[in-house]
Amino acid sequence: MTQPVSRAKIDIQGLSKEFGSFTALRPTNLQIPKGEFLTLLGPSGSGKTTLLQMVAGLLDPTRGKLVVDGQDWTFRPVNERGVGLVFQHYALFPHMTVEENVAFPLKMRKVTGEELRRRVVETLDKVQLGPFTHRFPRELSGGQQQRVALARCFVFRPEIILMDEPLGALDKALRESMQLEIRGLHREFGTTLIYVTHDQEEALVMSDRICVMNHAQVEQIGTPHEIYADPETIFAASFIGHSNLLKGKLVGKSDGGLHMLDTPVGRLAGKLRARDKHAKDLVLVVRPEQLRVGPSPDARHNELSATLRDVVYVGSENRLLLTLADGTEISASDKSDPSDLPKQGEEICFHWRSERARIVS
Ligand SMILES: Nc1ncnc2c1ncn2[C@@H]1O[C@H](COP(=O)(O)OP(=O)(O)OP(=O)(O)O)[C@@H](O)[C@H]1O
Ligand SMILES: [Mg+2]
Structure with missing residues (x-):
């Protein structure tokens, strides 16, 4: 650039x-x-x-x-x-x-x-x-x-x-x-x-x-x-906009341009920059608007389950506050009618396209 x-x-x-x-x-x-x-x-x-x-x-x-x-x-x-x-x-x-x-x-x-x-x-x-x-x-x-x-x-x-x-x-x-x-x-x-x-x-x-x-x-x-x-660092990802950050360690080789990260909540795929290949502490970053409620439609998606802690209505959208199995809190934004959403305390499944996730250091 x-x-x-x-x-x-x-x-x-x-x-x-x-x-x-x-x-x-x-x-x-x-x-x-x-x-x-x-x-x-x-x-x-x-x-x-x-x-x-x-x-x-x-x-x-x-x-x-x-x-x-x-x-x-x-x-x-x-x-x-x-x-x-x-x-x-x-x-x-x-x-x-x-x-x-x-x-x-x-x-x-x-x-x-x-x-x-x-x-x-x-x-x-x-x-x-x-x-x-x-x-x-x-x-x-x-x-x-x-x-x-x-x-x-x-x-x-x-x-x-x-x-x-x-x-x-x-x-x-x-x-x-x-x-x-x-x-x-x-x-x-x-x-x-x-x-x-x-x-x-x-x-x-x-x-x-x-x-x-x-x-x-x-x-x-x-x-x-x-x-x-396309944030290139953890700092850039967290300073600009909302980000969900999931810590992990790199495993295996890249597959179709994607790398796998072992996190406490499972193995997740995302894009990695070449210069971060040997970094020790990596973080998978995914924006709240990339998350969709429901099971993953295919292998090109990451899928996780979480407890729905709260739904906050912010005018233009709903913000779903979720707690993962290891206690990590993440958020998803959703534009559906609040009455169509799962209820507080329910266990829900959600997914996002793997290439939308970045692995950064
Ligand atoms: N004349 C000076 N003598 C010593 N340290 C200085 C001097 N001017 C700036 N610094 C230090 O250099 C660093 C960068 O300062 P700078 O003013 O560039 O920050 P900034 O990004 O503009 O911050 P802010 O958003 O608060 O304005 C700061 O830690 C500041 O304390
Ligand atoms: Mg200044």
């Missing part, structure tokens, strides 16, 4: 960061093509901000190289990068109105007169701030202030925009509408955008590709669908 180096807009080559003896980011390689929306997703302390700040020029790397449009940017000063930045705390100029805040980056770039006015008005309209042009930041809500920050960034049409948890301070409903707004602006301007979040749903909704980070390194890079359907 990596792009040829020559086509990358941003080419991160072995970039790492140490603070004294502490490693904030291990050597990282990442190629970001022009116009891509790439999200750095990971828990607190995984190195997301560290990586973003090195791309921004706010932090010097310990080792490695940053190449943008074929030029060495590793130590280029921040003000010579012309990159748009949006952070969680919007840092608007408090003594300037909304309009003046948004005009500022254009004035810095010597845009004047009608052109200046037109671009400010256009951008404010795009983020629905038309009615607020003459207010000061303190007279705006958090969401409105963050819209000003977005407008101030997009107004000068930077080729690269870096955003660090820009919606972190907003409530859920506002965050969701702003996610779509940012996505729309990105599409419209064709900007190359790196976005940092620890919110997996946000990453799935917004990104062309997601870079999953944990413990100062990249765990997996791929499209939202690839990461969800």
